[in-house]
Amino acid sequence: MKLQRPLPVRDGISPSFAWLPHEAWDSPGAYLAHRFPMVSADSWRERMRRGDVVDEQGRAVAYDDPFRGGACIFYYRERVGETPIPFEESILYQDEQLLVVDKPHFLPVTPGGRFLHETLLVRLKRKTGIETLTPVHRLDRETAGVMLFSVDPATRSLWQSLFRFRQVHKVYEAIAPWRDDLVFPLALSSRIERDEQFFRVREVDGEPNAHTRIELIEQRGDQALYRLMPETGKMHQLRIHMNSLGIPIVNDGFYPVALPCKGDDFSSPLKLLARSIAFRDPVSGEQRRFDSLRSL
Numbered sequence: 001m002k003l004q005r006p007l008p009v010r011d012g013i014s015p016s017f018a019w020l021p022h023e024a025w026d027s028p029g030a031y032l033a034h035r036f037p038m039v040s041a042d043s044w045r046e047r048m049r050r051g052d053v054v055d056e057q058g059r060a061v062a063y064d065d066p067f068r069g070g071a072c073i074f075y076y077r078e079r080v081g082e083t084p085i086p087f088e089e090s091i092l093y094q095d096e097q098l099l100v101v102d103k104p105h106f107l108p109v110t111p112g113g114r115f116l117h118e119t120l121l122v123r124l125k126r127k128t129g130i131e132t133l134t135p136v137h138r139l140d141r142e143t144a145g146v147m148l149f150s151v152d153p154a155t156r157s158l159w160q161s162l163f164r165f166r167q168v169h170k171v172y173e174a175i176a177p178w179r180d181d182l183v184f185p186l187a188l189s190s191r192i193e194r195d196e197q198f199f200r201v202r203e204v205d206g207e208p209n210a211h212t213r214i215e216l217i218e219q220r221g222d223q224a225l226y227r228l229m230p231e232t233g234k235m236h237q238l239r240i241h242m243n244s245l246g247i248p249i250v251n252d253g254f255y256p257v258a259l260p261c262k263g264d265d266f267s268s269p270l271k272l273l274a275r276s277i278a279f280r281d282p283v284s285g286e287q288r289r290f291d292s293l294r295s296l
Helices: 028-035 041-049 120-128 153-164 237-244
Strands: 016-019 072-075 090-094 098-103 144-150 168-177 186-194 201-204 210-220 223-230 272-280 287-291
Touching (some): 028 041, 028 072, 090 120, 098 120, 120 144, 168 237, 201 237, 210 237, 223 237
Antiparallel strands (some): 016 072, 186 201, 210 223, 272 287
16 A cells, blocks of 8 residues: 655655654654654754654654654655755656656766755756656666656556567667777676675576677777667666676676766766666557767
8 A cells, every 4th residue: 555645745855754663762853863864863852853854644743752662753854955956957858757867977867865856856856847757767876877666656657668578679879998809799797796795796607687789880999889778677788788798888887897986977977878768658559769869
């Protein structure tokens, strides 16, 4: 059953929620301060004083209210001092079911970690006023290009099924080193699993679960522009497949080795672009294709 959130979307940000455990705590405020140590007890007191923390019925919860194990608490995430990302998204297409966006490099799709306001989803909710927007597939923060969002919750599962059952044709472009000993086009298959470093993946022995076709578009000196067509959608699939060929994508901070986080340095974007996406519209039955207007 879908959880009904008693707080509205505010400034593009949907309310978050937390279930109170059945173990004993002095108060809901004390538990939240423990559960989220990055938020001080004083901050929780102020949020609760403003009425920004409520229960399932939308009733304001005070810091020192009696603790009710099993209750669900709703609140807004807050982020102070978030660095603006100096690149803009553009809307390629919009109707009552679908929103297609051209995402810039460096912009995360959804809130998480140090990103809240500077995320594609929050920006789009502000720009369009559509509170029901939901991404129907993934695109890394470091990658630019075409991204699909569902508008209508009633048809959302139809769009998600396109990706679940691989009924979408995706084309990426990447700039990487040129090697004259590689013959293109080529098909690469391997087994990809999560690495011990949670933000990376690695190739292991076993039945392949990731498949990519790679073509050469043009040579550019000691680099080249490649066309990448994934048949599967594993995390970092294109990045690790290019690396396994000895031609890691330019400015990749994860492969072949994880480099120190660049923080707010936007000078060296990953040279990977989701160039196009094509599919049969699950609502209208029309064949559709959308292309990024960006270049590498």
